[in-house]
Amino acid sequence: MDTLNRRNFIGIAAAAAATTAAADCCKAKKCCKGRILFGACRGPNDTPMMKKLGYDFFEWNVASAMMPDKSEAEWAPTRDKVLGAALPIRSCNGFLPGKFRLTGPNAKWDEALDYAETACRRGDVLGVKTIVFGSSGARNVPGDLLAEKKEGRPDAEKGVEQYTEFCRLLCKRIADCKVTVVIEPLRQNESNIINFVWQGLQIVEDVGSPRLQQLADIFHMLCGRESARSLIEAGPRLKHCHIAAKVTRQFPGSNDTDFAPYFNALKLIGYTGGVSCECGWGNKQDLEKNMATALATLKGFAGQA
Numbered sequence: 001m002d003t004l005n006r007r008n009f010i011g012i013a014a015a016a017a018a019t020t021a022a023a024d025c026c027k028a029k030k031c032c033k034g035r036i037l038f039g040a041c042r043g044p045n046d047t048p049m050m051k052k053l054g055y056d057f058f059e060w061n062v063a064s065a066m067m068p069d070k071s072e073a074e075w076a077p078t079r080d081k082v083l084g085a086a087l088p089i090r091s092c093n094g095f096l097p098g099k100f101r102l103t104g105p106n107a108k109w110d111e112a113l114d115y116a117e118t119a120c121r122r123g124d125v126l127g128v129k130t131i132v133f134g135s136s137g138a139r140n141v142p143g144d145l146l147a148e149k150k151e152g153r154p155d156a157e158k159g160v161e162q163y164t165e166f167c168r169l170l171c172k173r174i175a176d177c178k179v180t181v182v183i184e185p186l187r188q189n190e191s192n193i194i195n196f197v198w199q200g201l202q203i204v205e206d207v208g209s210p211r212l213q214q215l216a217d218i219f220h221m222l223c224g225r226e227s228a229r230s231l232i233e234a235g236p237r238l239k240h241c242h243i244a245a246k247v248t249r250q251f252p253g254s255n256d257t258d259f260a261p262y263f264n265a266l267k268l269i270g271y272t273g274g275v276s277c278e279c280g281w282g283n284k285q286d287l288e289k290n291m292a293t294a295l296a297t298l299k300g301f302a303g304q305a
Contacts, residue, residue, distance in 0.1 A: 034272035036263075036302050038295055039090055041242075041278045046287075047086035053292050057090035059276045062131065065092050068118040075122065082126050090274050091130045091240055092123060095181070098137025102166050103159035103193070105142075109166055112138070116170050116181075123179040129274070130240040132215055134184035136191040139163050159193050164203050171209035182215035182240050187223040197221065197230035204237055213237050217278070218262050219244040231265035238271060243298070244279035251279045251290050253297030263301040275302075 039057040040050060047058050062068065065082055067075045082089050096102070100112035123131055143154030170181065183200035185191075194200055200214050214237045216230065223246070231238060244250065246257040266275075275298060282290050299305045 034270065035304055036266060036271060037090065037274045038298055039087075039274055039276045040291065040294070041093060041276055044081055044085035044089075049288055050291065051086040053288070053295055055087060055291075055295060057088050057274060058085065059091040059093060059274075059278075060089055061094035062092045062119045063094060063097065065089060065126065065128075066119045066122040068115045068122065079122070079125065089126055089128055091132060091276060092119075092128055093132040093134065093184075093242075093278070095119065095131055095133045096135040096138040098135075100135075100138045101142075102135075102138045103141045103162045104154070107162055109169065112166070113170060113173060117173045120170075120174045120177050120179050120181070124177050128179050130180050130182045130213075130215070132184050132240065132242075133167075133181050134186055134191075136186055139194070140192050154192055156193050160199075160203070163193065164206055167203060167212050168207045168209075171207055171211045174211050175209070177211065180211060180213050180239050182213050184215045184217055184242070185220055185224075186217070187220045190220075195220075195224055196226050197234055201234060201237065213239040215240045215242065216262075217242040218259060219246065219249060219278070221262070222246040222257070228261040228265040231262060231271075232269055235269050238269070239273050241266070241271075241273065241275040242278040243275055244277065249279055251277055251281055251294040253293040254282070254290070259298070259301045263298075263303075267303065 037056040039055055039059050041059045042050065043060055043064070044058065050058060060082070065078065067078055096112055096116060100115070101107050102109065102112060120131060141154035141156055141159030167181070183194065183203060185194050185196050185200050188195050194203070197214065197216050204212055204214055214234050216234065216238055218241060221230065243252060243259070245252055245255050248255060252259065277294050281287050296305065
């Protein structure tokens with residue numbers, strides 16, 4: 001099955017399943033029992049203020065929260081700080097640092113797999129639901145997309161195959177974990193592979209493990225003009241979302257970005273996972289005010305005001 005037809009098949013099947021599930025949910029009057037959870041990519045020191053504002057969770061980076069390159073004893077104080085935070089840490093980003101090479105002719109996976117497995121197992125200890133697999137520095141295929149000679153260009157197709165195989169091997173290692181790794185599509189000026197939700201979904205389908213699912217970053221979707229239909233296609237495989245205002249990448253509510261189509265799609269599939277503000281927050285002295293604006297904006301679009 002060629003790529004386009006495979007994409008269409010996956011999309012149509014998932015959309016149909018999601019629409020049916022959403023309709024059944026509404027008939028059973030279950031929709032009102034679930035709600036979208038809202039968080040922000042901030043450290044544990046900000047959680048008392050976030051809790052006061054009404055946020056549900058915080059999202060921190062893997063290197064800070066799990067310290068996968070440190071011993072258990074070295075990690076212990078951070079572990080206790082995270083577990084003692086005013087809000088739960090529901091998700092983590094920044095999965096693999098750029099020092100790991102996942103694609104290209106010099107790809108080496110052993111150390112990356114060890115690091116990733118440690119992060120996932122420590123994520124279980126912290127109660128993390130999803131670990132975001134963007135990691136453009138590690139996954140980007142080496143080479144110049146604009147190179148005049150073919151041999152100077154990155155082999156993106158081969159890179160996707162390598163990335164997929166890495167995911168497959170990782171899922172085997174963490175089969176007994178509870179945490180879910182979610183593929184993050186990134187806009188084209190940040191990553192030369194996996195720019196759209198549908199591309200991530202193909203990898204999720206190919207790997208076929210419950211430990212690997214999908215993320216949608218609505219900022220990247222807006223930049224790439226990706227339709228909200230992709231969220232419907234993702235359906236139950238969508239486990240986490242990121243969001244920021246279009247163009248500026250600032251906090252929701254900082255401009256007039258229309259998130260309505262995306263939240264309508266989330267409501268259609270009965271999404272009750274997390275949506276994290278991954279964005280700039282303006283002047284430091286305005287942080288609390290701007291975080292309040294962001295939460296009110298998102299709850300308004302979600303119909304949870």
